[in-house]
Structure formats: structure tokens, C-alpha cells
Amino acid sequence: MFKRKTYGWCCWCSVPRVDDHPLAVVHHLTHHPRYKSQSEDALLNSFSTQGAGTEDNPFIVYRDRQLIGKENLKHLRLVCVSDTHNDIHKIRIPNGDVFIHCGDAVNYNTCSNDLRVFNEFVGTLPHRRKLFISGNHCVCLDSKRPDRSQKLLNNMIYLQDQVIDIEGVRIYGSPWKPKRGCFYRAEAFSYDSQDIRGDKWSNIPTDIDILLTHVPPYSIRDNYSGCPGLLDEVVTRVRPRIHLFGHMHKFYGASLYKSENNQKIEGDKFKSESNDILFVNLAIHQGRKLNEAVVIDYYY
Template sequence: MFKLSTYLWCCCLRGCHVPRVRGHPLAVLHHLTDFPPNEDADITLPSQPERHYGSGTEDDPFVIYRNSNLIGQNDLKRLRLVCISDTHNEIHRIHIPDGDVFIHCGDAVRFRTCARDIRVFNDFVGTLSHRYKIFISGNHCICFDPEHPEQTQQILSNMTYLQDQLIDIKGVQIYGSPWRPKRGIIYPAEAFGYDPQLIREDIWSYIPEDIDILLTHGPPYSVRDYHPLTAERIGCPGLLDEVVTRVRPRIHLFGHMHECRGASLYRSEDNRTLEGEYSHDKSNEILFVNLAIHQGKTLGEAVVIDYYY
């Protein structure tokens, strides 16, 4: 639906080549927590959803159903997800609630000491009580070889490493991918950076349909992706298009943009322009959550989601 001309290249810094997005529709969202630091003046948010989705805390988790027909039923299975991202060597300072699945969406370490600290991170995760533990890489994990994910899995012996892979946990389909549009050679923390003009076809088009939960490190375009230093949205438009028009997961978890931590709800009926020819009568809701823990001198909290199916 949107062509390569979506991207405009900024070369104001030597070796930078930062991709800027132009002319792409924005996602209209209901912000459930932590209202983002930016909102375009010409975008009017609809009223908040009638149903209470929770606040993502241990005592008041987000409550998400596989489909709306299940709401109110009593014989459902429940999978409790405990989710974080961008801990940057500070995971030991975070309270991690009990649950069924521990999820980390990348940047557990800092790039300068990645090779040493990723093993410390693995040891810490080994002490957690969760039966299932999932990790995808982030741009700071420069010690990982993208060509040999099996070697990364050996290092991360206390968790399941997902690099463009699907895992089934008690009938819940979870897919993880670490890639994001690359920013250029001046950025030292650039692991899993990919050509922005090719990433949709080469990476995102392989995300399977009918999954329950999608994990990426970077955000989709216009979904909690604002960079305050550049006043730009840096999320991936190709990822947004695939997620809302084809993949349609119930939950999409990511991190990377620390300033935009929080949860937002996407609804098809608010996004006819974005979905275009893929719009249909059946309503589609997606819970988007930016899980970035590291907030400068402070740390956020783990996000807890109860998934019913």
C-alpha cells in the first residue's frame, strides 16, 4: 500500500544517513497509560474504550482476550505474561512479579560491555521462577552474531532466544524478531539494524498470521516511537503496515524508545485510512506496549498482562 518513497534520507551528519518517514498515515490510538510526550495537533483521539483493560500492574494487570466472544466466559485458560525491555544492566533493581512467562524485548545490556554483561544477565534470569522465559535482542547486543542465532542461544542458556522464530506456549503463539531500521555507521549500538527500504519485504513479511503475541525491539511507526531530541517519529512504517493489515496480533510488545514507555490500544474502526483496502467490518484490537524500563535516573516497572484464550 505504501511505497519506498515513504522514506526521506537525512544526511546532515557524515555517515549518518538517518531515514525519515514522510507521507505515511499515523495510527490513531487510545492511550491506556503514560500519555506520550508528543501528539500531533491535527490528530483527534476518540474517547477512551468503555471496557476497563487494566493498568498493567501486578495488582491490576492488563486483561486481553484472544477474541471478544470470550469476554465473560468462565472456562478460559489464562497465561500471565511479565514483560520488560531496555533494562541496560539494571534488571537486578527491578521487581519482577511472578507469572507464567517472562518476556524481555531487548537491550538487557549496554553495547560497550555487552559480551561480559549478557552472561550476568543470563545468570540472573536463571534465578526467576517463571516456567517460560523469552528474550529477543536489541541494538545494544553487538556481541551477538545474527548469522548464528544458535550461538546466542548457547549463551542465553536460561531462556529461549527468538530471532525470527515462533514459539507455542500452552497453545499461545508468540513470535519474536530483533530487527529495526538501521540508523547509519556513526551509531555504535547498531546491532540488528537493517536497510529501512528492504526491511518490510525481507523481515516483516515473514511474520506469520494468526499469532497471539508479537515481540520486536523497535516500535511500529507512530506507535510510541517519538524521539524528543530530533522531534521525529523513528518507528518502522513497514512494521506498522504488516501488523495492522495482515498479522493482526492481539498484543505487540516492544521497547527501544525509552521516553515513550506505556500502553496504547489500536482499533480498526478508528484506522480506516491506515488500513485502506485491508479494512473490513470485523473490528480488530491490538494492545501495543512500549516496555522500556530505563528512564534515565529512574526505572519503570514490569508490565503484567493476563491473556485469556
Template sequence: MVPLNSIQNSGSGTENEPFIVYRNPRMIGKENKHLRFVCMSDTHNDIDKIHIPHGDVFIHCGDAVNHRTSSRDIVRFNDFVGQLSHKYKIFISGNHCVCLNPKRPDKSQKLLTNMIYLQDQLIDIEGVGIYGSPWRPKRGCFYRAEAFGYDSKHIREDKWSKIPDGIDFLLTHVPPYSIRDYNSSTEEQLGCPDLLDEIVTRIRPRIHLFGHMHSCYGASSYKSEDNRILEGDQFQTDSNDILFVNLAIHQGMSYAKSTVIDYYY
């Protein structure tokens, strides 16, 4: 068992100080393959205003557009991503992506020609398992940006239970309950409790990436040894913790930074 008082902290998720995560912490110091992931979410038509570092894999966790103009803007987003130098580009939908049909992911993939579109799908990128699922508990019929809203009574059985365990990366748009999901205007935590329970009791990815809650951008780690959630921008490389990252870039009049992760496996 990895000790609680791990002495090696590494990275803050920036281009110069990326999060460094090992699939198996026991392999630290040994020869490993690795990929650099450059990650973001909730750019809402402003991706061209954000610095995107070079890397191997580009990930966007939804809401690249605004719901009122999504049909037009998703084309612009696809064109922009096509100009990026990353070898792999991955996208999942968000609640503003009303132009994407939840029942026809094949049509969404045909529209998003410059990236891999994931909807309840596992892919292998050079030996790294990545699963993407865009769903979130439905808010109600009067909420217009309601793409991929799902009945909260059935979302676990129909969606979260289908996520395979032991994957490297899990991509969702919605946060898990209590982890970077606080809505300051309503003073509520709006993450999904069923998603949290599935993640920490069964799925146990090394990294969970999400967005949606703009005010909660940043990283937290889940201490597997004593079930604690630690807020902050430091991740202990030599641990079995799950790294949770809220990638929501758009901060009103300003923008957060892309999150950079070096993943060794």
C-alpha cells in the same frame, strides 16, 4: 462486530491491575485458559534493580545490556534470568546486543541458556503463539549500537513479510511508526512504517510488545473498527483492538515498571 462504546475497561498493566486481554472477546465470562505475562525491555544492565512480579511467562524485548560491555554483561543477564521463578522466559535482541551474531542464532541460544531466544521464530507456549524478531531499520555506519540494523528498503520483504498472521503475541525491539516511537531530542517518529502496515493490515496480533524508544513507555490500542490509535493506559477487554506496549524500562535516573498482562485463550 464489537461495539465502539465498549463499557468494560480493564487494567493498566500493573501487577495489581494487569491488562486483561482475550484472544476472542466473545469468550468473556466463559471458562478460559490463561497465562500471566510479565514483560519488559531496555533494562541496560539494571534488571536487578527492577521489581519483577511472579507470572507464567517472562518476556524481555531487547537491550538487556549496553553495547560497550555487552559480551560481559549478557552473561550476567542470563544468570539473573535463571533465578526467576517464571516457567517460561523469552528474549529477543536489541540494537545494544552487539555480542549476539545475527547470522548465528544457534550460538546466541547456546549463550542464553536460561531463556528461549527468538530470532524470526514462532513458538507455542501452552497454546499461545509468540513470534519474535529483533530487526530495526539501520541508522548508519557511525552509530555504534547498531546490532540487528537492517536496510530499510528491504526490511519488509526480508523480515516483516515473514511474520505469520493470526499470532497472539508479536515481539520486536523497534516500535511501529507513529505508535510510542517519538524521539523528543530530534523531534522525529523513529518507528518503522512497514512494520506498522504489516501489523494492521495482515498480521493483526492481539498484542505487540516492543521497546527501544525510552521516552515513550506505556500502552496504546489500535481501534480496528475505524483505524484510530488511542493513547493511554486503559485497554478495553471486550474489543478486537490490538494492544501495543512500549516496555522500555530505563528512564535515565529512574525505572518504569514491568508490564503485566493476563491473557485468556
């Protein structure tokens, strides 16, 4: 568990603020709003073999680095979005094997009706499997009755602290996020920031390929307001190959985490031979601008 001093509180907006947690060192594969210098272009070019996350140039991820270059591998094409906020019909959804939505498909004030419309739209998509986790705007979903949520969202697989195996690829979805305070109405699936790691993130299994959450891990495409407990569990224990999330709209894009640059965070769990982790913020909605769906080819 984290020491209580890890979280502070901004009194005027009631947003959890992290005071003393080390930052993850990552390589940005796509544009990051905090890094606009010429050095960013050189960094992006140096990792161009990873792909760009588009339909024509998807991110390429292998289950194990030893598989790189081998032939006749199985693979799934993942088409991923988050935070579409009633505008999913306005973006192009490329074809693929698995469609993934990481929460906030709707707005909190019209949740019930809009989720039905969203469910109907997802039913028209051609993907063989469609996965969804909730977000903080999905206030009409009862966290204690995931069976009812699945019944409402019957055109997709609803994941709430569950794992699904798709052709040998294990994907775990969890919708929780640290609680922000009483001034916020869109607070579905919010959890006390002091307990969320022990009660929720510690239950994420270690034998998964892909992790879906709504909230970002702290310091990775999150404006430093993500969850430190999630970061620590992901990079020191779970170590999925891909972590997909949303929530922080301005930080859409992908970053690559390498253990060799993060010994301070990993501590005695550090392993120099660990596989890299692809972190992707999938937030589509940018006010008047809408980002594109992210495409990932996963080989195993």
C-alpha cells in the same frame, strides 16, 4: 514494498525520518508524553476496564472478543520488560507464567560480559518460560548464528524470527530494526529501511497471538521514528492481539488500536469486526528513573 520516498534522512544525525506515511489512531491506556492535557485523563478513565498493566491490576486481553465474560478460560500471565540496560536487578519482576524481554538487556560497549550476567539473573526468576529477543545494543550476538546466541542465553528461549507455542498461545519474536547510519555504534540487527518489510516483517506468520519486536511500529509510542513497514504488516495482515516492543525509552506505556479508527491505513484490508490490538512499549530505562515491568493476563 514501500515507495522510496517514504523514508527521508536527517543529515546531521543519520536517523531515518518518515515523510508521507499515515499515522495510526490509538487510544492511550497509560500516560503518553505528547498528551498532557485534561482530555487525556478522561480518555484513560474511559478505558479503565482494560487494566493498568500492574501486578494488582494487569492489562486484560482476550484472544477473541467473543470470549469476554465466559468462564473457565485458559490464561497466561505475561510479565514483560525491555531496554533494561544492565539494571534489571534494580526493578521488581512480578511472578507470572511467562517472562518476556524485548531487547537491549545490556549496553553495547560491554555486551559480552553483561549478557552472561543477565543470563544468570534470568535463571533465578521463577517463571515457567522466559523469552528474549535481541536489541540494537546486543552487538556481541551474531545475527547469522542464532544457535550460538541460544547457547549463551541458556536460561531463556532466544527468539530470532521464530515462533514458540506455549500452552496453545503462539508468540513470534523478531529483533530487527531500520538501519540508522554510520555514526551509531549500537547497530546490532539493523536492516536497510527499504528492504526490512519484504525481507523480515513479511515473514511474520498470521496465526500468532503475540508479537515481540525491539523496534516500535511507526506512530505508536515511537516519537515518529518507528518502522512504517512493521506498522502496515501488523495492522493489515498479522493482526496479533498483543504487540510488545521497546527501543524508544521516553514512550513507555500502552495504547489500544481499533480498526474502526484506522481505515486510512488498512485500506482494502479493513474489517470492522477485527479484534483490537494492544501495543505496549516496555522500555524500562529512563536515565535515573526506571519504569516498572508490565503485567498482562491473556485469556484464550
